[in-house]
Amino acid sequence: MIAIMSYIKSAALEETGYVVLDRYNQELDPKEWLDIEYVDWKSSGDTRFAPLASAQGLIECNGFWNSVPPRTDKDGVWIPSQVEKAPNLVRRAQEPGANVGRCRVIELQPTPYGECLYNLHQDDNNRLNPDGTGWVVRGFFNLTDDKDSFFVLRENRTDPQGETRIALPAGAQLIIDTQRLWHAATHIGTDPRYCLITSWESGPELDAYIEKYNGRNHVESVPVDQDILDAGYAEQARRDAARAAYYAAKGQAAVAQAMSEA
């Protein structure tokens, strides 16, 4: 007999891989993200992170699979010194009642559209996640009022067909299967953007939360002039080619080195 297992996933995310929830009234809350402690952590783009929950409850951002013993991105340990400074952010991350893995605030410096396209990536959310349990997805709560910024989602990194651009005003709330969708933020402005990112386990709790806040799996894309889009596509291609050339040159140098040692 063959047992066929699969992950528990949200039906709401099945078609498009994302939902946009009702907007949160961010203005009512204090700016807790300015009080917590940040560490340099290279993600896509020019970023720093302030972890609220981590593998061991320390102020670090490493994947839980690099912890000892290695484990999947669930059962994050809340960091007391950060929780104390950001009770509202913690309350919001815990509101669904779904298992929380990593939970952190990202600080992103201004990022034009072409650079954002170069930054498009998929997250490694489900490494070591046991089959038959809930698929890990991520919540993105925009904290700063980034009126001209938007999240870019694609099924294929280099194909703009079907690209979705989701607006990022203060209080914007998205849940995204970021292991499935290529994603990155275009951030227009002069100040950094702050966003609370939480890894949640899919299941009935998360489904109920999505329903409660009217999760919509289709939204109108933020309109962007065609010339800016075209310039962005060209910039992504240029940066991709430069990266490929860099690694090709490095590879050839390694081959030359190996041959000289042979």
Ligand SMILES: [Fe+2]
């Ligand atoms: Fe990501």
